[in-house]
Amino acid sequence: MSVSPQSDGREIRLVPNVPVGTKLVADRVRDVIDACIHTDSPAADLEAAAQLIEQATQLLRKRSRDTSLQVTRSNGGISINNAIEGPCNPVAPPLTDLAYVDGETSGCVTFPTAAEGPPGRAHGGLVAAVLDHALGRAVAWTVAAAMTVSITVDYRAATPLHQPLCVTARVVSVDGRKVFAEAEIRYDGQITAVAKAIMIVVAGLPSIAPTAVSLD
Numbered sequence: 001m002s003v004s005p006q007s008d009g010r011e012i013r014l015v016p017n018v019p020v021g022t023k024l025v026a027d028r029v030r031d032v033i034d035a036c037i038h039t040d041s042p043a044a045d046l047e048a049a050a051q052l053i054e055q056a057t058q059l060l061r062k063r064s065r066d067t068s069l070q071v072t073r074s075n076g077g078i079s080i081n082n083a084i085e086g087p088c089n090p091v092a093p094p095l096t097d098l099a100y101v102d103g104e105t106s107g108c109v110t111f112p113t114a115a116e117g118p119p120g121r122a123h124g125g126l127v128a129a130v131l132d133h134a135l136g137r138a139v140a141w142t143v144a145a146a147m148t149v150s151i152t153v154d155y156r157a158a159t160p161l162h163q164p165l166c167v168t169a170r171v172v173s174v175d176g177r178k179v180f181a182e183a184e185i186r187y188d189g190q191i192t193a194v195a196k197a198i199m200i201v202v203a204g205l206p207s208i209a210p211t212a213v214s215l216d
């Protein structure tokens, strides 16, 4: 394992692989979040569950590190704790099966109950975040690592919870450091939301290789 500094002075850790144990904890925490939202347990059970969760938190905090940014070679510059695709971040939906084929970036996501906005539908902000992330991947894989300065999302139909969704993104044009890109999210082949973004290539961001990636 090696470390390197990032712009805020913290270290970015390079880890050989996605740590199996951390991913397991993240998966279980996703389960806990889902159970918390759906539970109808009596007060005594809720109190007991809260104590158990507190014990687990204390166990995890026994050894902590400053940085949350940990990258593996398998997924290039994206942290395993990334908010959208990080397999070790229980808040990430996560976006999986990212691939780059013939200039097109794709990925899969299933929104859990925790992502609910309107009843039975994914929250529009989370849909936008997934689109933003896919756009970032597309730009990084096609041009260079970049940051979003503008994103517009059109919501065309319900984006459902608990259903496999497909995200696709591509670069449309490049003007100096400005990269124009588009993405859409689909359920059962039908587009539910479309995004257009302007991203600015920023020197010093980690670059990632244009290859299909595996996070396991």
Ligand SMILES: CCCCC/C=C\C/C=C\C/C=C\C/C=C\CCCC(=O)SCCNC(=O)CCNC(=O)[C@H](O)C(C)(C)COP(=O)(O)OP(=O)(O)OC[C@H]1O[C@@H](n2cnc3c(N)ncnc32)[C@H](O)[C@@H]1OP(=O)(O)O
Pocket (backbone or CB within 6 Å): 077, 078, 132, 133, 134, 135, 136, 137, 138, 140, 145, 146, 147, 148, 149, 150, 176, 177, 178, 198, 200, 202, 205, 206, 207, 208
């Ligand atoms: C988690 C993301 C991490 C970011 C990437 C990390 C690693 C990369 C590796 C792989 C990437 C793979 C996946 C990506 C993952 C996630 C994607 C999500 C992306 C994000 O979640 S990212 C967070 C939100 N994002 C910000 O936090 C940006 C805040 N911002 C700034 O930090 C500055 O803005 C900066 C540094 C970007 C540029 O600043 P600067 O000083 O270097 O450049 P300057 O201002 O000169 O603009 C240059 C040209 O852009 C034009 N321009 C500017 N703004 C415009 C706008 N709104 N509309 C139209 N044109 C605009 C100007 O008009 C000029 O154009 P011209 O050259 O023609 O005059």
